[in-house]
Amino acid sequence: MYSSTKQCNLSHKMIIRLKKFLYIFNLRQGTILIAVHQIALSSFALIILLVGIFHLDEMLSMLQNDMADDADRQGLYLEYGHVIELQEGDFYSANFNRRRFAKGQHLASVTVIFLYTSTILTSIYLLCCVSLLHGAVKYKREYVTLWIMAAIVALSLLLMAIFIGDGYPWVVKFFGGHCIYRFGCALFVLSFIYAICAVSSFVMEIGCRRCRSARTASDERGERLLLLDQAAHSSLLSSAQLHKLSHGTRSQFV
Template sequence: MFARTKQCKLSKMLRLNNFLFAFSLRQGTILIAAHQITLFSFVLIILLICLTHVGKVLTLLHDDMEDDAERRGFYEVNYRNQMTFHEGDVISTNNQRRFAKAQHLASVTVIILYTSTILASIYLMCCISLLHGAIKYKREYMLPWVIASCVSITPFMAAMILGDSYPNIVDIYGGHNYYRFICVFLMLTFLYAFWAVCSFVLETGESRCARAMLANDERGERLLLLDHAAHSSLLSAAQLNKLSHGTRTHFV
């Protein structure tokens, strides 16, 4: 009992009591879910558009490679759905090396885009589940988003750190200082949203435990009353049986 009380006090100390000092945790969770659904729906649309354009680029690259092979009299070798053009056994010209490099880069880009699309779709479904759990006040529908957020924190930080080493990305934000400030701001915002949702999950669990304990207490009282009633009825039946089989002196 003492351990349970101590655990409840610890969970109350670790969780938030409100969201942005103006909304309840439930309202804040609904706002976070709606924001995440909107954001990742837009990201998913962008990824699908990029996949479409990359498919067209691959088609153009394939046509250019075939035209170059026909002009130079190379022959085409198919190996595991990858096409290489050879003269003898060695890729000889600089143009062919450029084609091979472009083909490798396009293949890596396709893999990254497909992986990102799958991950974005999974996270979008977790956000929809979070919205449903917040509206219906069901803890089990909010746990997938919590798990997905825990998994995504490390790749998110790694992407920010790696982005600092690419000048093209840094120049978009106007320099390293602005880039780092935006990265820190986004990370703190994400952590605060994660903390708010976890606090609401803890609050939901505590409310469910309190309702279960209240139901158990009411059930225990009911069983105790039934036990008293049954005991009283048994005593009454025994007394009536004794009186019915007794002699006249028992009534005096």
């Protein structure tokens, strides 16, 4: 009892807890809202990734067809597995097309790796979001902690993606410029950090609730032991008095 109470008080001193979520909801309600929001967001992202994987084979087949058509236009032919020979056309144009299609193949392979890796990670994060919802509803600390670990990993990957995306002009142009891109990314990262802090505060609340329940149970057990000891002491006194009276004289009863 003493060690659990000491650990609970130590967590209050070392970590600043949030009392409310957005100054309106309590921590349990805020955790449920975060879980529902993250489930919806990760489900939408997973659907987009699955659609991309579904059209991936079509994209690769179109690339292979374009390469074959270009080879026909340039007069290239491959006979019995020997070296490709150029019959007619410009060597510069052929080399340029080869470099372009080699770059397209490299981009396609990177896209395949990105789509499959992102799908696996998004699926794992979706399961962790479901675990967060279950833990918030049932007050299960272990399920909520699982989401916190996944969210920290997701935050690290998000920061890495933001720094990488800042180096691509078309990404910045899609958001309307560097200022809007950095402001939007900073706002999203701060909101995600706030969500992690709120869920962490809810975990500490569950832990302190368990400390209080364990302390109450221990106090009730101590009170029951004290009452039993008093009852046993009273019964011993009663039996001793009865024994004394049974062996006493008549004047003692008077």
